[in-house]
Each structure stands twice: as C-alpha cells, then as structure tokens.
Amino acid sequence: MSSHFLHDLLNPKSIAFYGASNSYQKFGSMLFMRVINSGFEGNIYPIHLELDNVQGLKAYKEIADVPEIPDLAVLVIPSKIILKILRECAEKGVKYFVIVSGGFREMTGNYKNTLTEEIIKIADKYGIRIIGPNCLGIYNGWLDPDENKSFNMMLTHQIGLGKFSLVSHSGTVSSQLFRDPANMDLKLGKTLSIGNEANIDLVDFLEYFKDDDETEVIGLYIEEIKRSKKFIELAKEITLKKPIIAMYGGGTRAGNRAISSHTGSMAGNAKLFDAMVNETGIIQTHYVEEFLDIASILSKPSFVYPKGNRLGILTTFGGPGALVANNAERLGLAVPELSESLQQKFKKFLPPTANCMNPVDATFDPNILNFYVKYPKMLMKSGEIDAIILIGVAGFFYDILRLQEQEGSKDMVSQEAFIEQLKDLEKVLITPTIKFSQKYSIPVIYINTQNLASTWSSKIREQGGIVFKFWDRPVKALIKICKYVEYRKLHS
Amino acid sequence: MSSHFLHDLLNPKSIAFYGASNSYQKFGSMLFMRVINSGFEGNIYPIHLELDNVQGLKAYKEIADVPEIPDLAVLVIPSKIILKILRECAEKGVKYFVIVSGGFREMTGNYKNTLTEEIIKIADKYGIRIIGPNCLGIYNGWLDPDENKSFNMMLTHQIGLGKFSLVSHSGTVSSQLFRDPANMDLKLGKTLSIGNEANIDLVDFLEYFKDDDETEVIGLYIEEIKRSKKFIELAKEITLKKPIIAMYGGGTRAGNRAISSHTGSMAGNAKLFDAMVNETGIIQTHYVEEFLDIASILSKPSFVYPKGNRLGILTTFGGPGALVANNAERLGLAVPELSESLQQKFKKFLPPTANCMNPVDATFDPNILNFYVKYPKMLMKSGEIDAIILIGVAGFFYDILRLQEQEGSKDMVSQEAFIEQLKDLEKVLITPTIKFSQKYSIPVIYINTQNLASTWSSKIREQGGIVFKFWDRPVKALIKICKYVEYRKLHS
Numbered sequence: 008m009s010s011h012f013l014h015d016l017l018n019p020k021s022i023a024f025y026g027a028s029n030s031y032q033k034f035g036s037m038l039f040m041r042v043i044n045s046g047f048e049g050n051i052y053p054i055h056l057e058l059d060n061v062q063g064l065k066a067y068k069e070i071a072d073v074p075e076i077p078d079l080a081v082l083v084i085p086s087k088i089i090l091k092i093l094r095e096c097a098e099k100g101v102k103y104f105v106i107v108s109g110g111f112r113e114m115t116g117n118y119k120n121t122l123t124e125e126i127i128k129i130a131d132k133y134g135i136r137i138i139g140p141n142c143l144g145i146y147n148g149w150l151d152p153d154e155n156k157s158f159n160m161m162l163t164h165q166i167g168l169g170k171f172s173l174v175s176h177s178g179t180v181s182s183q184l185f186r187d188p189a190n191m192d193l194k195l196g197k198t199l200s201i202g203n204e205a206n207i208d209l210v211d212f213l214e215y216f217k218d219d220d221e222t223e224v225i226g227l228y229i230e231e232i233k234r235s236k237k238f239i240e241l242a243k244e245i246t247l248k249k250p251i252i253a254m255y256g257g258g259t260r261a262g263n264r265a266i267s268s269h270t271g272s273m274a275g276n277a278k279l280f281d282a283m284v285n286e287t288g289i290i291q292t293h294y295v296e297e298f299l300d301i302a303s304i305l306s307k308p309s310f311v312y313p314k315g316n317r318l319g320i321l322t323t324f325g326g327p328g329a330l331v332a333n334n335a336e337r338l339g340l341a342v343p344e345l346s347e348s349l350q351q352k353f354k355k356f357l358p359p360t361a362n363c364m365n366p367v368d369a370t371f372d373p374n375i376l377n378f379y380v381k382y383p384k385m386l387m388k389s390g391e392i393d394a395i396i397l398i399g400v401a402g403f404f405y406d407i408l409r410l411q412e413q414e415g416s417k418d419m420v421s422q423e424a425f426i427e428q429l430k431d432l433e434k435v436l437i438t439p440t441i442k443f444s445q446k447y448s449i450p451v452i453y454i455n456t457q458n459l460a461s462t463w464s465s466k467i468r469e470q471g472g473i474v475f476k477f478w479d480r481p482v483k484a485l486i487k488i489c490k491y492v493e494y495r496k497l498h499s
Numbered sequence: 500m501s502s503h504f505l506h507d508l509l510n511p512k513s514i515a516f517y518g519a520s521n522s523y524q525k526f527g528s529m530l531f532m533r534v535i536n537s538g539f540e541g542n543i544y545p546i547h548l549e550l551d552n553v554q555g556l557k558a559y560k561e562i563a564d565v566p567e568i569p570d571l572a573v574l575v576i577p578s579k580i581i582l583k584i585l586r587e588c589a590e591k592g593v594k595y596f597v598i599v600s601g602g603f604r605e606m607t608g609n610y611k612n613t614l615t616e617e618i619i620k621i622a623d624k625y626g627i628r629i630i631g632p633n634c635l636g637i638y639n640g641w642l643d644p645d646e647n648k649s650f651n652m653m654l655t656h657q658i659g660l661g662k663f664s665l666v667s668h669s670g671t672v673s674s675q676l677f678r679d680p681a682n683m684d685l686k687l688g689k690t691l692s693i694g695n696e697a698n699i700d701l702v703d704f705l706e707y708f709k710d711d712d713e714t715e716v717i718g719l720y721i722e723e724i725k726r727s728k729k730f731i732e733l734a735k736e737i738t739l740k741k742p743i744i745a746m747y748g749g750g751t752r753a754g755n756r757a758i759s760s761h762t763g764s765m766a767g768n769a770k771l772f773d774a775m776v777n778e779t780g781i782i783q784t785h786y787v788e789e790f791l792d793i794a795s796i797l798s799k800p801s802f803v804y805p806k807g808n809r810l811g812i813l814t815t816f817g818g819p820g821a822l823v824a825n826n827a828e829r830l831g832l833a834v835p836e837l838s839e840s841l842q843q844k845f846k847k848f849l850p851p852t853a854n855c856m857n858p859v860d861a862t863f864d865p866n867i868l869n870f871y872v873k874y875p876k877m878l879m880k881s882g883e884i885d886a887i888i889l890i891g892v893a894g895f896f897y898d899i900l901r902l903q904e905q906e907g908s909k910d911m912v913s914q915e916a917f918i919e920q921l922k923d924l925e926k927v928l929i930t931p932t933i934k935f936s937q938k939y940s941i942p943v944i945y946i947n948t949q950n951l952a953s954t955w956s957s958k959i960r961e962q963g964g965i966v967f968k969f970w971d972r973p974v975k976a977l978i979k980i981c982k983y984v985e986y987r988k989l990h991s
Binding site: 109175176180187189255257259261262266269293294295296320325329334362476477480 | 681754822
C-alpha cells in the first residue's frame with residue numbers, strides 16, 4: 008500500500024461535499040450523484056445552507072456541524088466564497104480538498120491571480136493539499152476492488168478495473184473518453200482532472216504513481232509542466248519501469264491560444280516538448296484514439312514487450328494483409344521476408360494459393376486450429392519476428408450459428424453439434440497462443456472486424472487477447488511501443 | 500436508370516448458383532444463404548449434381564435443365580471445372596457471371612495464366628462479361644430500395660442504404676468493413692469484390708459509376724490498375740463531379756509481396772501512385788478508418804463542401820478543443836483567430852471564463868440552444884471560417900435522465916417534465932444548424948464521446964448531422980476533403 012499523501016487523498020473514508028442539491032441538472036449535483044452511485048461506503052456529508060436533505064442524505068449547514076473530521080472536502084461553489092469555505096474546513100481539520108470551481112487564472116491569463124495566490128497561502132498555512140481549482144476531480148477504481156466499489160466524481164459509465172492511471176489538465180480528457188466502454192479494450196484504475204494545479208501538480212502524481220502497485224501504465228494530458236526539471240528527472244526514472252503516454256495540448260498558435268484560456272497555461276513550444284519526450288522516453292501521441300490504444304495494449308495483463316521491431320503478419324484477408332504490410336514498412340516497422348526454410352514449413356500446411364513470405368496469407372483456410380495456434384507458434388519459434396498481427400480472426404462460426412438460428416432448416420448440419428463445437432473454442436484457439444506469446448515475449452494482436460463486444464471478440468479479450476476492429480491503429484501503436492522498447496534498451 | 504451493362508449485371512432478375520449445398524459451413528453455401536436472406540425475389544436456381552434441394556430451393560443437375568435463361572450465373576466451384584461450366588452457361592445464353600473461385604494467376608504469379616486466358620477466350624467468343632475470378636462478388640443495396648431488397652452475396656450485417664459505391668481488389672475490404680454497422684455512420688449503396696479482373700476491371704466500374712444516379716461517392720481499394728491511361732482520363736473527369744476515395748495495397752516491398760500473391764498484381768510504385776492521385780484529384784488514404792470516415796462524411800445527404808480550409812472550433816470541452824486546434828494547424832488546416840468584433844459578439848453570451856478566440860470554448864455553458872444553434876450560426880455568418888467542429892455535444896441530458904430513472908427519488912425535478920423537455924430536442928438543436936450549414940456551405944461535424952448508437956448521437960444523425968465519437972479522425976478527414984475542394988477549384 009502506497010504511503011504517499013495522494014494515496015490517502017484518493018481513498019478517503021469520509022467526505023464533505025459543497026455544491027450538491029436536489030436538482031439533478033446542476034453540475035455539483037451530478038458529481039455528487041456519481042459519488043453516491045459508485046458505491047462509496049464511507050460517510051458523506053453534503054453541506055448546504057438551506058436543505059436538510061441532499062439526494063437522500065442528511066445535509067449540514069456548515070462544516071462545523073459535521074460530527075467528524077472528513078478526510079476530503081469537495082467544493083463545487085462560486086469562487087467568491089472559496090476562501091471562506093476553505094478556511095472553515097481547514098479549521099475543522101480537513102486535510103485534503105478537491106476544488107472543482109473554476110474562474111481562476113484561466114479568466115485573467117495571469118498566473119499570479121490573487122485568488123489562486125490566496126488559496127496557496129491558506130494551503131501553506133494549514134498544511135492542506137488541494138486538487139484543482141478548475142477541475143473535475145477524481146475517479147479511483149481501486150477504492151475497494153474486492154467489493155467493486157470506487158470513488159467516482161467523474162465517470163458516467165462503468166469501466167473495467169485495470170492498472171492504467173490517467174492524470175489530465177483537461178476535465179474532458181480525464182472523464183469523457185470512457186463513455187463507450189463496450190467499444191474500448193481499456194481497463195482503468197484511476198483518472199484525475201487536476202485543473203490549474205494550485206497546490207498539487209503533475210510532479211506530485213508522478214511521485215505517487217512511481218511506487219503505486221495499482222499503477223502500471225501512466226497516461227498524461229498536459230497543457231503545462233510547472234516543475235519541469237523535477238518532472239524530467241522523475242519521468243526518466245519511471246519510464247525505465249513503467250510506460251508514460253502523453254498528449255500535449257499546446258505547441259501551435261491555435262493550440263496555445265486554447266490552453267492559455269483553458270487552464271491559464273503559458274504558451275508552449277512543440278519542439279521543446281518533443282525534445283523533452285525524447286529525452287525521457289515518454290510515449291507521445293497527438294491523437295486521443297492512439298493514446299487509448301497504446302494504453303489499452305500496454306495495460307493488458309497478458310501483454311509482453313516485443314524485443315525488436317520486426318512484424319509478422321498472419322492473415323486470412325489478403326487486402327488488409329497488404330495494407331498492414333505497406334503501413335508498417337512505410338511508418339517504420341520491419342516486415343521481413345521470411346526465410347526460405349520457414350516458408351517451406353508453412354507451405355506444408357497452407358493451400359496452394361497461399362503466400363508464405365510475410366504476410367503469411369492463409370486465404371480461406373478452413374483449418375482454424377492451424378491459423379490461430381500452429382502458425383503463430385511457428386512464427387514465434389522461428390526467431391524471425393518480434394510481434395504478430397493476426398488479421399481475419401473473424402468469428403464466422405458465430406455468423407453461421409446466427410444464420411442457422413434464423414433459418415432453422417432441417418436440412419442443415421446439426422445445430423447442437425455445432426454449438427458443442429463452439430463451446431470453449433477460445434480455450435483451444437486463443438489461450439495457447441497467449442501463453443506462447445508470453446513465453447517468447449512476442450506480442451500478438453488480433454483483428455476482428457466485428458464489434459469489440461461481439462461474442463468472438465469478447466471471448467478473445469477474456470482470454471487476455473488484444474483485439475482491434477481495424478488494422479491501422481494497432482500498427483501505429485506498435486511502432487510507438489517499439490520505439491519505447493528501444494529507449495529502454497538504450498537507457499537501462 | 501443507367502444503361503451500362505454493369506447495371507444489368509448488378510440487378511439480375513434470375514440467378515443460377517453453382518457451389519451451394521446444405522452444409523452451412525461451406526463457403527459457397529454461405530454466399531448462397533446471403534442471397535436468399537437478402538430478400539432477392541427473382542428466380543434462384545441452385546445447380547448441384549447430387550442434391551434435389553439446396554437450402555429449401557429446388558436444385559438442378561445442370562444449367563440445361565433450368566427452365567429459363569438466368570441473367571447471372573455465380574460460380575463457387577473448383578477451378579478445374581470452371582471452363583466446362585462457363586461454356587455450358589454461355590451456350591444456354593447466360594450473359595453475366597461472377598466467378599468466386601480462386602486459384603488463378605495469384606497462384607503462379609504469372610498474369611498470362613493459362614486458365615485465365617481460357618476464360619477470357621470463352622468470354623470473347625460468347626460476348627459474356629465476368630466479375631472475378633478470385634473474388635467475393637456483389638452487394639447491391641439498390642436492387643429494390645422501395646421494398647428494402649438487396650442483391651447480397653457478401654455482407655453479413657444489414658447496413659443502411661446510401662450512395663457510396665465501393666469497388667475492391669480485396670474481398671475483405673469489399674465485405675468485412677461493414678460487420679459493425681452500429682458503430683459506423685456510413686450508408687452503403689454497392690460494394691463489389693472484383694478479384695483478378697479477367698474480363699471486367701476498374702475502368703468498367705468507373706464508366707458505370709460516372710453516370711450512375713445511385714452513386715455519388717466512389718471508393719476504391721486498388722492493387723493494380725490495368726488500363727492506367729483510360730483510368731486516369733476517367734478519374735479526372737469523374738472527380739470534378741463525384742469524389743473518388745482510394746486505398747492502395749502496394750508500394751512498399753512488403754506491400755508488393757502481399758499483392759503479388761493476393762491478386763497476382765504487379766509490384767507497384769508508391770511514387771507513381773501518388774503522382775496519379777495528385778493528377779486526378781483522387782482522395783488517397785492509407786488507412787481503412789480514414790477511408791470509411793471520408794466516405795461517410797461525403798456521402799451524407801446533408802453534407803456540403805467547405806469553400807476553404809479555415810476551421811472554426813466550437814467546444815464545451817477545453818482539452819479536446821486545444822487538441823483539435825493543435826492537430827488542425829499542424830496538419831494543414833487554418834485555425835484563424837476570430838476578429839475582435841466577432842469575439843465581442845460571443846462575449847455577450849458566454850460566461851466570463853470562456854475563450855472566444857477560436858477555439859470558442861463555451862466551457863460548462865448551460866444554454867444549449869446557444870451552443871448548438873446560435874454560436875454555429877454566428878460563426879457561419881461571420882465569413883471567417885469554412886468548416887465547424889462542434890465538440891462536447893455530449894447528450895448529458897440523457898445521462899441525467901438515466902440516473903434519475905435509476906435513483907427514482909421524490910426530491911428530484913419532475914421526471915415527466917424533463918422527458919417532455921427532451922422530446923424533439925434534436926429538431927430544436929440540430930435541424931436549424933444543418934439548414935444554416937447548407938445555406939452557407941459550411942460543413943458542421945459533431946463530436947459526442949458517447950457510442951454512435953447512443954440516443955443523442957442517433958438523433959443527431961437522423962437529422963443529417965455528421966457525428967464522430969472522438970475528434971482526431973474528423974480533422975484528418977476534413978484536411979483531405981479540403982485538398983479535394985482545392986483540386987476541384989483549380990480544375991473546374
């Protein structure tokens with residue numbers, strides 16, 4: 008268990024909440040509702056000047072009335088009363104705060120905004136720590152994983168628990184990426200919106216995540232780095248053990264205009280940022296889908312790092328095989344032609360129309376056991392490739408099943424026998440390959456053009472398989488992962 | 500109605516089908532099943548040496564027994580009997596063929612493959628036209644749109660009917676992209692897998708689509724261009740009226756290895772292909788998702804072309820606004836700072852924390868009517884931008900509704916009143932903006948991080964709105980569309 012103060016802040020046992028009411032359409036009420044719905048079992052004390060009851064919970068007029076010292080106070084209130092409330096809570100003994108309210112330096116473009124300065128003064132005086140202001144707060148999926156309880160102010164949808172932790176200067180990036188979990192393969196541990204960083208900044212989070220067992224992959228959305236020297240030192244240390252993936256909101260004129268008014272960040276320089284990224288081994292991306300893709304691959308418990316950048320392409324789909332080969336080679340992976348002897352081994356099993364050079368194109372190969380298990384293993388054992396993309400993992404058997412059910416004709420092959428065949432198929436087709444993958448340290452990525460939540464994609468994912476619907480994004484993600492592997496080799 | 504021969508081929512009134520049986524797991528049976536399930540109402544004559552009945556339909560021993568001359572014959576049979584069957588059908592009077600069977604030049608790497616040559620000879624002798632060999636065939640959604648009937652050998656899922664037509668050297672690209680229609684915003688008219696092009700090639704399809712009223716946007720997956728001079732001539736003519744979007748499977752060493760064994764295509768040169776694309780105004784992409792994104796935007800009936808490349812960003816999400824601004828400017832769109840007078844107009848309505856420079860960041864603006872209608876209109880009327888991305892079209896009201904239903908507390912705002920408020924909301928928030936968009940010829944793209952099939956995204960799409968879940972891909976698609984607009988300006 009981490010002894011860092013942020014661990015305590017993220018795992019409060021009791022909360023005071025300012026700014027919730029019984030009108031669901033109010034912002035503070037929405038955040039409050041999420042805390043209640045996420046199953047937080049500690050004491051929750053809504054503070055409200057007029058109401059006796061907020062969303063079913065007894066409300067208190069002021070913090071002094073609360074019968075214990077809450078671990079955390081959440082403030083969703085007008086900025087003009089922030090200082091007063093902050094002082095009252097600090098006097099009561101509250102140590103940790105989330106100030107959601109905005110209207111600070113981002114209004115004036117002036118970092119030395121008086122209100123922010125006052126907050127910092129109070130924080131220093133009382134030794135309190137504050138996330139925000141101008142943020143959305145916290146999601147901590149690890150509050151009580153055994154009981155499936157989280158501390159959630161932000162997420163509107165349930166998402167699986169994993170070891171990806173995200174810290175963001177944008178409330179949206181911290182909270183809105185997860186509204187379609189069925190179409191993502193990402194499991195999430197913690198996500199935080201940290202706003203203007205009056206008193207807790209990125210460096211604090213890097214320090215926390217460095218030794219946090221619940222964090223294996225770190226994601227950052229950055230608008231400004233306040234303590235850049237310390238940040239770089241820490242990032243260098245962390246990336247040798249845990250990957251950091253970062254998106255940067257500044258750099259161009261338009262981007263800088265946006266961040267200066269968003270979090271009041273200073274205009275950034277893309278070249279400086281790129282240099283920092285290269286120096287620290289941070290995986291940088293400009294694209295949110297790529298950010299999520301890399302995070303989902305790296306935080307998959309079964310994922311293993313490739314040892315090099317040679318891609319093996321195993322496909323039943325000729326066109327996509329060609330497109331992957333083209334993109335991989337064009338963008339920086341090697342797609343080596345397989346050795347003559349390995350090609351000969353494949354030729355023993357494959358139909359005469361098949362290409363064995365790499366891509367290995369099994370065409371419409373009816374022997375799925377070969378395609379899913381034997382061929383990947385042959386590629387892995389060869390030592391000729393470092394990563395595999397398996398294209399055309401199409402789950403056609405489920406299409407057939409569906410069509411048989413629709414049709415229901417008596418002339419058809421026995422429905423029961425077919426269902427029996429399909430039972431536990433993933434344990435035959437996927438599990439062994441994942442095991443080989445780990446043994447040889449060769450990652451395998453499956454491409455199934457069905458929905459990620461389709462039966463077959465779900466079954467592959469349940470076995471630990473990494474699944475994408477289309478084939479472009481995993482190639483791009485792999486390239487960045489290989490570059491990171493290269494960095495670690497050079498700096499370890 | 501098109502008088503091109505391909506129109507007849509795609510709209511047969513009767514079909515002979517070789518290679519279907521009562522075993523659903525056989526390839527030919529699967530294609531046949533789709534034809535039946537798609538509601539084809541003409542006569543279907545399965546030809547089978549042994550069976551009297553195939554999937555519920557009377558089967559015939561040979562084509563001579565069929566009581567009429569079928570418009571089209573589909574052959575899913577071993578290549579060794581292809582010539583015999585082809586002759587028998589031609590003797591019967593069948594004019595159009597789809598030869599699904601593979602094992603032709605792609606086996607030998609030799610274009611002058613004897614079997615292909617023999618097929619061409621027979622075709623020439625009888626004046627028959629053949630799609631394939633080595634293909635998956637046809638989907639024509641326009642067979643009988645009033646009755647919702649299609650001619651479908653390929654698609655496993657129903658997809659909405661539109662004016663995007665796709666022709667592909669890859670069976671996968673023609674058929675497998677559409678297996679998750681709920682997460683796509685693309686409507687499809689026709690898709691064809693044309694394999695080795697023994698007798699009908701890309702040029703034939705360009706000729707057909709040029710004047711085909713059911714085709715407004717053309718998609719191509721290309722491994723080889725056989726009649727390149729004619730192709731370029733036609734493409735130049737077409738792109739001035741209808742966009743052509745192309746992906747190319749060759750170019751790199753690995754890509755060329757793949758295509759040579761896939762369709763037996765000659766090794767390609769990426770630079771030559773790029774030059775051809777630039778000369779003809781074809782929109783090229785390397786990525787299947789981008790291919791689909793551009794196709795879905797351009798084939799949306801409400802879509803209007805931008806007049807230039809100045810992007811206006813209207814957002815409630817600060818971080819994504821910054822990321823869009825950054826990517827747009829970095830990749831080639833202009834993101835102009837709005838004029839002082841326009842900024843002043845926005846400042847009248849926006850909260851003091853809002854940025855009005857572009858991005859226009861409305862932050863957590865409770866006035867959704869302004870955000871959805873007034874602000875886009877202000878941007879459009881200004882003449883300062885050519886396209887708009889609206890970020891943070893979040894449909895939170897539906898989240899609130901869902902949570903209210905879960906909670907069911909009596910203290911909450913009246914559920915009925917709220918549902919009443921939401922009724923027809925899209926007609927208030929979306930429809931006027933789509934109309935302005937068309938009036939000013941300024942396309943609007945909505946970003947909602949919910950599932951595309953979510954209530955709010957669906958409602959926006961129903962009104963003609965273009966919706967993306969994340970913000971990167973529409974920026975990239977817009978850049979290619981703007982480049983195409985530029986080409987048309989220069990060449991019209």
